[in-house]
Amino acid sequence: MRCWSALRPCRTAQRGGRGDRCWLRPWRLHTGIGVLAEYPHRLPSTAVRPSPVTPAAVLEERTGPIVATEVERASPERTRVRGAGPVSTAGSGANEQAVRAVLADGSVVTVRSLEPGDLVELEHLHGALSAEDRYLRFFGAPSDTSINKFLRGLVEPSGAHVVALGAFEGTHLIGVGHYELVLPEVAEVAFVVEHARHARGVATLLLEHLVAAARQRGVRTFVAEVLAENSAMLQVLRDSGLPHEAHLDGSSYQVKAALDAGEPYQAKVGDRERIADVASLRRVLSPASVAVIGAAHRPSSVGNAVLHNIVHGGYGGTVHAVNRSGSVVHGVSAVRSVADIPEPPDLAVLCVPAESVPAVAEECGRCGVRALVVVTSGITGLPDVANGLLAAVRRWGMRLVGPNCLGLVNSDPQVRLDATFTAAGIPAGSVGVVTQSGGVGIALLERLGSAGLGVSTLVSAGDKYDVSGNDMLLWWERDERTRIGVLYLESFGNPRKFSWLARRFGRSKPLVVLRSGSSPIAQRAVLSHTAATATPSSTRDALLRQTGAIGVDDLEELVAVVGLLSWQPLPAGPRVAVVSNAGGLGVLAADACARAGLKFAEFPQVQRELADLLPGQASARNPVDTTATLDAATFGAALEIVLRDPAVHALVVPVLRTAISDPGDAVAGAVTRARAAGCDKPVLVVRPGQQESVRPLLAGTSQVPVFADSALAARTLADVVGYATWLARPSGAVPDLGGIDVAAARAAVVAALDRSPGGRWLEAEEVQGLLTSFGLSVVPTTLCRTEAEALAAFRELGGSVALKVRADGVLHKARAGGVLLGVSTVAQLRAGWERLREGFGARFGGVVLQPMVEPGREFLVGVLSEPSFGPVIVFGMGGTDTDLIADRSRRLVPLTTRDAREMLDELRAAPGLFGPDADRALDTGAVVDVLLRTARLAELVPEVVEADLNPVIVTGSGVRIPDARIRLEPRVLGDPFLRELGG
16 A cells, blocks of 8 residues: 655654654744744643635645644735735634545545544554655554554644545545644644555545645645655646645755645546546436335325336436335336345336435435435435434445436437436427526426427436536536536525636526525525525525626526527627518517617618618617518528628517518528528517417527517526626736735634624724735724813814714714714814714714725615625615715625626616716726625625725725625535535
């Protein structure tokens, strides 16, 4: 067994100094960059307050040792970083919650902190080391006594300065990774992986989790020593996206890796997750064998229906049936137990009573089943049953769809698996579907089929214990048969990961999301039938805009959007032309396009050509009315003329059949000829009165969507235009920002929460300090508790000042009459003091003085940390009337430059504020900078659960923030990008 990593014995130990334990860590180490660092064998236990997690580096698993030996003493400093870790000085233990995660080969392991009960497994793992392996692990030959002491140190609680994680297959320990602090911000790392599990990504996964744990505890650097001959390990380090330095020192490289890798690392983790998740889902979506447990003889039973669909749907693998009687069902000889199946099936579909599910799941795991679909409902409402199911899934490393679900479908000709209880069969196609509701899934399948569309895969997630929309985004991204993704989710389990995955997915394939739960009644209904936590609609819509996903509100619109995406090219812009043979229909279509936010093309040259072609009573302006007497051939020629104009991005064609002609017959030919001539623009036909809301019209090798209603056609086109616009814009980046002092911010937050452990609104001077540490342009604030202090501050400031009350329970000072502006004399200051003291009575606690600032346009920038979504950034019109105006945009962190700019453009008032016709020039770059810095504050300081920067005063030359409120609560945000499964 070769070891992936090692702890190097210290030189004094090799010379016989410092006793048995000395080989665990060097006493004197060279930093690799010309700095000597000397520190004691073990630091005192350091109390650490958790901090936000930003993904950092990961090393791909290779044979050969890597040892943590390097350290550079770090000092708090202003940084130019994305996601810099805080300097931790107080707070949490080293225990990490158990999570399930997928290895590179698709197998599932549990990653958790090592505990005293794991000592036997830990000793067995290390005891299997050969002499060579032991040298690679420890760079020497330590005694058994020393190794045993070391191993006990990993499983015994020892404070936050040591974190040791194990990867378990069931109860079997297959890999260990740990770090130990050598300074508050620097830690040594080491790993060992069982030989049989090499090249499966065990150490990589452990390191990712160690990085997340280290980031939470304020560790900013991992240090290591890599043997010079281990070039593969060095190359992996270079390819990981981790900022690092490597210095050759004799026979090894001294490596220092910063845990501030940000997006490059996140992308690498995402790539690894996609490979692992797809491998894992093959057992769910492409199983070689399937067992239906509960496949009863009664045609009315769910198990019977599922088995019927699998058998008669043409499934290409082996089918097993399990029921109590053990007779033949749908031509399949049933057995009485999973244990009676000669070879364990890849997938088991459970259609048994809720109370029986845990025992059946346990038997499946024990027999070697790798994935479950639990159709059974009512489990989530029974805690013992739900916990029993989850325990079996965790113990045996199984993937799980459901419970409370319709089942799943894969229409791949090599698979043809229909493990659902639908009645109408599954239309095959290129649409991937995840639905949290089985009923919505059935209705969607029927609608897609009637429109000539079909699915590549469908997963009914149900109560979503494990397999979710995020998993399927990873699958669809690699699945060539899936061209469009469709989601119906009533809640988001990991919205920040969804945001990142959906953005990446949307760059290659469109994603359509059926929105739900927008009203209070609908949210209550969501809770009643899926046990989901309904997603706030405003935050959900912000998430969709941020990711480029197309949000639709009903099944009709969803099928229409999928049809347009399937049959027509994306539009190059929002300008539309309407050509109709009935003037009234054209007007209705034009109104519908305007309501949908589309723009109308101007085409003077086209007008002249149409005027020569059409009858004298026709209208050649957009919307074009060809008149009802026009023959089909001339109508088709008119369409071709309009399509050729570069000002037109899309064409809407409302037509009526008359006794004279049916111009709709000419559409297919016109589109075919236009495509042959190189015209690549979407065409939408509207035929009022047709039975289907949308159907395809064959036009050569393509299809044209034909709608029954102009309003649906316009909404559909606007939806697709929005996606095309998102796709055409640069993706933006989370920028490096100068002037951010994370250490100062963390120190201020720690101090505030030490005084108020339950959280509180910060005082004005605390707010000023926190915002200043993130480079925000705050107007200087002076707190004055007495009139004498106010007079002294006034004289020091000079000029005109603002006088703001400091009173218990008063958050909106201006609204409460607690703000006096333009105070420019001592007399005015005294009068103002007295006025505020009398007005607020016993609540009066002094005043805040600020210099007056140049007037400008007032905006609001806010932070609201939502339980499931994390920090949400809000931008809108500010001042005292902000709630009345209610003109706001929202985005989730992390915020890119593009996100920030779009937040400005989304305001209803944006054209008059930031457009060419604005009444005054504003420094929009400064506004974007405030949004980015506020988002960085929310991301790096998760204890900020609410912030209100109002007003943010913007002029043509910059931004000033005279007033802000911030509320803190003790809070730790986990790493949303960490590889872990639900359940």
